[in-house]
Amino acid sequence: MSVQQPVGTRFSPSLLALAICLSGTQTTLAADTEKAAAPLELGATEISGQALGETTEGTQSYTTGAMATATKLPLTMRETPQAVTVITRQRMDDQAMTSVNDVVKNTPGLFLSQSSGPGRQTYSSRGFDIDNMMFDGLPSAYSGYANSVQPNLAMFDRIEVIRGATGLVTGAGNPSAAINFVRKRPTTTPQVSITGAAGSWDDYRTELDASSALNDSGTLRGRVVGSYRDANSFRDNETSDHGLFYAISEADLSEDTTATLGFSRQEDQTNFFWGGLPIGTDGHHLNLPRSTNPGSDWENKELTINTVFGDVQHRFDNGWKLNVAGSASQLDGVFTGSYQSRYQTELARTAYQSHQDDKQYAFDTFASGPVDAFGRTHEVVVGTSKRIYDATSKEYSPYDTNYPLNGAKPDFQRNGKTHTLTTQDGVYLTTRLNLADPLKVILGARLDWYDYDDRQSQDGDYKVTRNLTRYAGVIYDLDEHHSVYASYTDIFNPQSSKDLSGKVLEPIVGENYEVGIKGEYFNGALNASLAVFQIDQKNRATTAATQAGCPVLTCYAAAGLVRSQGIDLELQGALTENWQVGGGFTYTRAHFIKDSDPANDNQRFSSDTPERLFKLTTSYRFQGPLEKLRIGGNVYWQSRMYNDIALTNGSYRLEQGSYAVADVMAGYQVNQHLDLQVNANNIFDRTYYSAIGNSTIWGSTDTYGNPRSFGVTAKYSF
Structure with missing residues (x-):
């Protein structure tokens, strides 16, 4: 075995123009605030934990005062018995983040892979792929063509991440993590900001954000965000256009009832290639120039995503609240491209086109409030949810599996269609028991009904009835600043494989065991945590020992087991009033305990993700004569990753060694209206492969990370 080391159509900025027009008339649309009875106001904020709530905009902080993503209970990070991270608005701005890829790359414990090429990405945590996104707490599927979507960060206040199994709030999925995108909310005080940005490879971006009360009493509030970006790439002939229109309105229907209604439209167009760069037939890196683009100029990805969302919250006199929320989104996508087949020569490609029509609906209703028992006050959440995912894909192909590089666009002919409907209904209950002043216990349970309907063939249907998901956490306060915790969480994932009797296998179950210690300092302005975890993913399909009497092509048994063990260390928030920090170190060892292939037993699982990750972001605002100046930086380091490949001509290992990348930032507040900022990324211009793929479709591939x-x-606010 050898080891190799690495040395269209343009989008019209009409959405932004519409945003500007609407901001001028202040007709915007909204959502609920940390205290829904009182509208959100943003102003100059001193960095103090006492000033931090859920909303992070305007706080200049790298942490948050509360988050409800893990349990639907409004808990501080210290009170949450799981590893959690928040990427605040300030941190997004300091690092000039524009995509979810940027967020994942800078979030401790999360790994970004583009092994399917630069146009598609997968995210992972603790050794498993992340397949659940959330928007304001409502789950959204992240798989298939949906993982080509990059929600525009201009409309979000913060991104909350829960690592480990999150079945209590998401239902089905992997025991990896849940990423919750929390949208910006309207403000009562008028505020408008206009942002312009320019960067390497003709990367230009404009953004407008306007918010205000819409009546004299402030009971009706609105906000609108418009963004447009036009960019080239370090890769030849790769361009992209991204447009966003976002509007949200919030109305106090009474002193106790608040309603929210919002809409977003995102249009993305990217010329890209599928499958990454080819490697040598003997498994070596070709070390092609980073600018290499094996695709043709007619290859592109066109996406339009429309989303309508809203909620109503009513507050009762006894402290209870009732929340009703819903969202509906539609993705229209056309993917036209070519990819290298693992069975072709190094430069031959297969042309391909797909038309995608995905619809997602999510609804959630829950009540929460205090309950007095045994002389103490406890908290309870009870609710019900529903998710619908309707996906239609029309496939087109010229039936040419040996398509030449840079060939003319083929005459695509439709050759297939898939249509699937996935529904998931759930009921859940969570309680936080106040057993003693220093001792809290969180218990939760969820029942799910899951149904997968293959509209093209009944042979692919399967369902899960009354699956029980469990949650248990214990938190003990050691002193004013420190708490220890232990928790158990799980999650299920239905599978379609069948056993010898013809029955669909029981769902895969991911069980997350975690113990840790958390610290909270400066009234919550700084949060620290250390966690040790073990995840057992059970019931994985393994090939049945005998196939005698098997009613389908291949029968399986729910006997596979993968175990992931590791540590999570994180620090986020203010070290001083002017010094913010966010970062962490993660070690994850995921390995097979039992697999269909006995040769995999005790071998590394997901070896194309690093076992060790270190990420650190910091910023400092000067005082005195330099008070208008701020500086910052970011360091990313990962350990090696590899793929062991077996082909007819031999076996080899495709590997990327450990590497580090550093970024720097400097900003200057010219006056109360104008702010300037410069960012430099990969300042040492490190050449590395951000992904090494091994697909059953396009074989082994390389994807370069971004050069320097x-x-x-420039941001102007008034």
């Missing part, structure tokens, strides 16, 4: 780049941002 620069960006300048």
Whole structure:
């Protein structure tokens, strides 16, 4: 075995123009605030934990005062018995983040892979792929063509991440993590900001954000965000256009009832290639120039995502609240491209086109409030949820599996269609028991009904009835600043494989065991945590020992087991009033305990993700004569990753060794209205592969990480 080391159509900015027009008339649309009875106001904020709530905009902080993503209970990070991270608005701005890829790359414990090429990405945590996104707490599927979507960060206040199994709030999925995107809310005080940015490879971005009360009493509030970005790439002939229109309105229907209604439309167009760069037939890296683009100029990805969302919250006199929320989104996508087949020569490709029509609906209703028992006050959440995912894909192909590089666009002919409907209904109950002043216990349970309907063939249907998901956590306060905790969480994932009797296998179950210690300092302005975890993913399909009497092509048994063990260390928030920090170190060892292939037993699972990750972001605001100046930086380090490949001509290992990348930032507040910022990424211009793929479709591939780049941002607020 050898080891190899690495040395269209343009989008019209009409959405932004519409945003500007609407901001001028202040007709915007909204959502609920940390205290829904009182509208959100943003102003100059001193960095103090006492000033931090859930909303992070305007706080200049790298942490948050509360988050409800893990249990639907409004808990501080210290009170949450799981590893949690928040990427605040300030941190997004300091690092000039524009995509979810940027967020994942900078979030401790999360790994970004583009092994399917630069146009598609997968995210993982603790050794498992992340397949659940959330928007304001409502789950959204992240698989198939949906993982080509990059929600525009301009409309979000913060991104909350829960690592481990999250079945209590998401239902089905992997025991990896849940990423919750929390949208910006309207403000009562008028505020408008206009942002312009320019960067390497002709990367230009404009953004407008306007918010205000819409009546004299402030009971009706609105906000609108418009964004447009036009960019090239370090890869030849790769361009992209991204447009966003976001509007949200919030109305106090009474002193106790608040309603929210919002809409977003995102249009993305990217010229990209599928499958990454080819490697040599003997498994070596070709070390092609980073600018290499094996695709043709007619290859592109066109996406339009429309989303309508809203909620109503009513507050009762006894402290209870009733929340009703829902969202509906539609993705229209056309994917036209070519990819290298693992069975072709190094440069031959297969042309391909797909038309995607995905619809997602999510609804959630829950009541929460205090319950007095045994002389103490406890908290309870009870609710019900529903998710619908309707996906239609029309496939087109010229039936040419040996398509030449840079060939003319083929005459695509439709050759297939898939249509699936996935529904998931759930009921859940969570309680936080106040057993003693220093001792809290969180218990939760969820029942799910899951149904997968293959509209093209009944042979692919399967369902899960009354699956029980469990949650248990114990938190003990050691002193004013420190708590220890232990928790158990799980999650299920239905599977379609059948056993010898013809029955669909029981769902895969991911069980997350975690113990840790958390610290909270400066009234919550700084949060620290250390966690040790073990995840057992059970019931994985393994090939049945005998196939005698098997009613289908291949029969399986729910006997596979993968175990992931590791540690999570994190620090986020203010070290001083002017010094913010966010970062962490993660070690994860995921390995097979039992697999269909006995050769995999005790071998590494997901070896194409690193076992060790270190990420650190920091910023400092000067005082005195330099008070208008701020500086910052970011360091990313990962350990090696590899793929062991077996082909007819031999076996080899495709590997990327450990590497580090550093970024820097400097900003200057010219006056109360104008702010300037410069970002430099990969300042040492490190050449590395951010992903090494091994697909059953396109074989082994390489994807380069971004070279050194620069960006300048100017923001004018009034």
